[in-house]
Amino acid sequence: MTGLVAPGYIPVMSDRYLIPANSHRVEDSIKRSRFIASVDHAPDTESARKFINQIKAEFPDATHNCWAYAAGPPGDTASVGLSDNGEPSGTAGKPMLNMLLHGGIGEVAVVVTRYFGGTKLGTGGLVRAYSGMVKLGLESLPTKEMVKTVTRSVTIPYPSVTLFKRMLPNLEIEILTEEFTDTAGFSLEMPEEHLTQFITRLTDMTDGKAKITEK
Known part of the structure; x- marks a missing residue:
């Protein structure tokens, strides 16, 4: 395996991006060689290697099982890898990785199997x-x-509950649990990108009486 930080690539750091929904496979024949591309979700290096080994085990008699992965947001080179698996150096793994980094899809691994x-x-x-x-x-x-989320626990005065619940859909906030004692308590999950706005609006709505804690 070769780790690589490719020059010229600027990581795309976003709280939202596309990732593979499930494993996927395509085939083609090029000058009588059979090519099979297997693609899957790879949120980290460990899952990418597991997938690669799975495909190599599925096609042990193949002439080559070349692979590449980019286990991060689209264009991010912090966690990438590649292999030519016996093809001439630079003819398989590198162009495969380049395609992944420019493909607009994050957390992705691909193995291209070739039968000569x-x-x-x-x-x-x-x-x-x-x-x-x-x-x-x-x-x-x-x-x-893929949406990066955070969880928070909040307690608010009862008079603020109606306005509080009306606010949640616009910020894509989901109530996980509710608890009603002398105050109204909620466990929430939300996109991280909305957290600052949520805290500001909740503080204003309750005149600073809301309590917000990390879970």
């Missing part, structure tokens, strides 16, 4: 084949939105 068909593709042909397979896989990949 008897016709050599040449250096340029290999680069086009491996990057093209990743592109084909990403274009048809089912995705979902």
Whole structure:
């Protein structure tokens, strides 16, 4: 495995981005070689390696099982890896990783399996084949939105409960639990990007009487 921090890439740090919704596979034949691209969600290096080993075990007789992963937000090079797995250096893993970093999808791993068909593709042909397979896989990949969330516990005076609950949908806040004693208590989950606004609005709404604690 080769770790890589590619020059020229600027990490895209966002609380929201697309990730694979489930595992996905595409196939193609290029000059009689059979290519299979397997794509899956990889939120961290450990899950990426597990997926890679799973595919290698599924296709143990393949000529090559080349792979790449970017286990972070789209374009982030902090946790990436690649392998040419026997193909000429730089013809498989690197173009595959480049395609992942430019694909607009985060937390993703891909293995491109090749069964050699008897016709050599040449250096340029290999680069086009491996990057093209990743592109084909990403274009048809089912995705979902990753939203970074936080949880907070709050207690508020009873007169503020109605306005408090009206505020929640606009900030995409979900009530996890409720508890009513001398005050109204709530356990909440919300997008991290809304936390500052939530605290400000809740403080104003309750004239500073709300208590907010981390869970």
